[in-house]
Amino acid sequence: MDHTVLGIDCDHSWKYFLVDEGFAPPAHRDEADRFLDLYKKGRTPIIEFIEFQLSEFAGRSIAEIRTIADRHFEQRVRKLIYLQARNVIDKFNHDEIDTILLTGTNRIIANPIAKSLGVSRLIATEPEIEDGYFTGRIDGPLLMKEAKFKSADDLCSKRKIDLDRVTYFADSITEVPLLEKVGYPVVINPRKEMLSIAKANQWQIRYWHNIGNKAPM
Numbered sequence: 001m002d003h004t005v006l007g008i009d010c011d012h013s014w015k016y017f018l019v020d021e022g023f024a025p026p027a028h029r030d031e032a033d034r035f036l037d038l039y040k041k042g043r044t045p046i047i048e049f050i051e052f053q054l055s056e057f058a059g060r061s062i063a064e065i066r067t068i069a070d071r072h073f074e075q076r077v078r079k080l081i082y083l084q085a086r087n088v089i090d091k092f093n094h095d096e097i098d099t100i101l102l103t104g105t106n107r108i109i110a111n112p113i114a115k116s117l118g119v120s121r122l123i124a125t126e127p128e129i130e131d132g133y134f135t136g137r138i139d140g141p142l143l144m145k146e147a148k149f150k151s152a153d154d155l156c157s158k159r160k161i162d163l164d165r166v167t168y169f170a171d172s173i174t175e176v177p178l179l180e181k182v183g184y185p186v187v188i189n190p191r192k193e194m195l196s197i198a199k200a201n202q203w204q205i206r207y208w209h210n211i212g213n214k215a216p217m
Contacts, residue, residue: 014109081117
């Protein structure tokens with residue numbers, strides 16, 4: 001999702017938004033920067049990241065967090081959705097091909113994006129809820145690397161679809177386990193290391209950008 005259908009990292013943007021809105025301390029900006037840098041290197045410390053990313057969820061109701069997430073989407077995310085991504089999704093939908101947004105970002109942040117794009121289904125990291133309130137933990141795995149591959153594989157098995165019939169769009173080295181298994185891997189705006197992997201595997205490469213901005217080189 002991040003840097004694949006939109007030109008932003010939503011988890012990073014979410015933390016900056018929370019600081020700006022007074023929900024999180026200013027020091028969280030630096031921590032968000034640190035986690036983003038680790039993610040780009042494929043070295044996200046999962047437990048530490050979950051505790052940090054969901055710290056403002058803990059003790060808040062579903063309605064409250066959804067309202068904040070909707071504001072985050074409207075103010076920080078909507079304008080950064082790639083037009084090319086919308087066009088591809090619209091074409092798949094027109095051709096009655098299922099479009100699934102599979103992301104490690106938690107469902108509350110990702111849901112407004114999925115709705116805006118009009119995808120058939122959203123599969124995301126699930127924040128844990130008890131008695132109508134978030135606990136600050138997740139229910140199930142953080143959908144990254146092998147966990148994301150397993151989620152896609154399980155879905156295809158249930159639908160009796162072989163992975164070699166699936167087109168998968170991704171941007172980072174954390175997506176390599178799944179890109180290696182699908183029949184039609186497409187890499188969006190790859191950075192240097194991902195570009196080398198994509199070229200070595202002869203994967204399709206596309207450069208998408210926001211309206212008014214040049215495509216990244």
